[in-house]
Amino acid sequence: MRIVIQRVKEASVAIDGRCHADIGGGMLVLLGIEDADTDADIDWLCRKVVAMRIFDDADGVMNVAIADMPDADILLVSQFTLMASTRKGNRPSYIRASRPEFAVPMYEKFIAKLQELLGKEVKTGVFGADMQVSLVNDGPVTIIMDSQQRELF
Numbered sequence: 001m002r003i004v005i006q007r008v009k010e011a012s013v014a015i016d017g018r019c020h021a022d023i024g025g026g027m028l029v030l031l032g033i034e035d036a037d038t039d040a041d042i043d044w045l046c047r048k049v050v051a052m053r054i055f056d057d058a059d060g061v062m063n064v065a066i067a068d069m070p071d072a073d074i075l076l077v078s079q080f081t082l083m084a085s086t087r088k089g090n091r092p093s094y095i096r097a098s099r100p101e102f103a104v105p106m107y108e109k110f111i112a113k114l115q116e117l118l119g120k121e122v123k124t125g126v127f128g129a130d131m132q133v134s135l136v137n138d139g140p141v142t143i144i145m146d147s148q149q150r151e152l153f
Contacts, residue, residue, distance in 0.1 A: 001037040001106075001148070002082045003045055004030040007054050007141035011075045013125040014132040021123040026072035027054075028135050031110060032082025033103040034096045034148075041147035042106065046113040049074070054141050062141070067118060074114060077125040077133055078107050100128060 005027055012022035029049060055064040055072070066072050080103070084092035098106070107127050114122045125131045 001034065001041040001045055001110075002032040002144070002146045003049070004079075004082065005049060005052065005054070005141075005143040005145070006030075006135060007138045008075075009136040009138045011133070011135040013075065013077060013123075014134070015126060015129050020126060020131070021075060023073035023075045023123055024071070025138070026069075027066055027074045028133070029074055029076045030079040030082060031076060031107065032079055033098045033106050034083050035098050035102055036148060037098070037106055039109065042110050042113050044150070045145060045147050046110065046117055048145060049114065050117045052143065054143065073120075073123060074118065075123045075125075076111060076114065077131065078103070078127045103127070 008023070008026060008028050010022070010024055011028040013020045027049070050067040051065050053063050053065050055062065055066065055069055057063040066074065080094060080097035081092070083097040084094055085096060086092050104127055111122055111124060125133070
């Protein structure tokens, strides 16, 4: 499971030219799912997302987690292209990306776990839809994490 976290001033998802979901300040999280992913990957990544200290404290230091910011929201968007392999040639291969039969239930579990840990609704795109994602990246701050390549601390 691979995610891209972007700290945003605002973000939105449009489908067929209409706004489907939007947030003010918070995080835009892009999510890619592969068949090797498990509930443990969901748990690990969701805990990291809500505890990631990427928001400024009173001294302007990134030391605050979204869980400690009641006015901040998360917009979660599925994105199979995060699982692209670019080893050969110039055309990415998406063979690692899970098919919807596996990915949709994992996506839904990810949403539920994030909401449980955050204690509020997480806005989302629509799995498999052609979406236009807009954002104002704050910082910019962009973090990439892969549950199959966990860093040991």
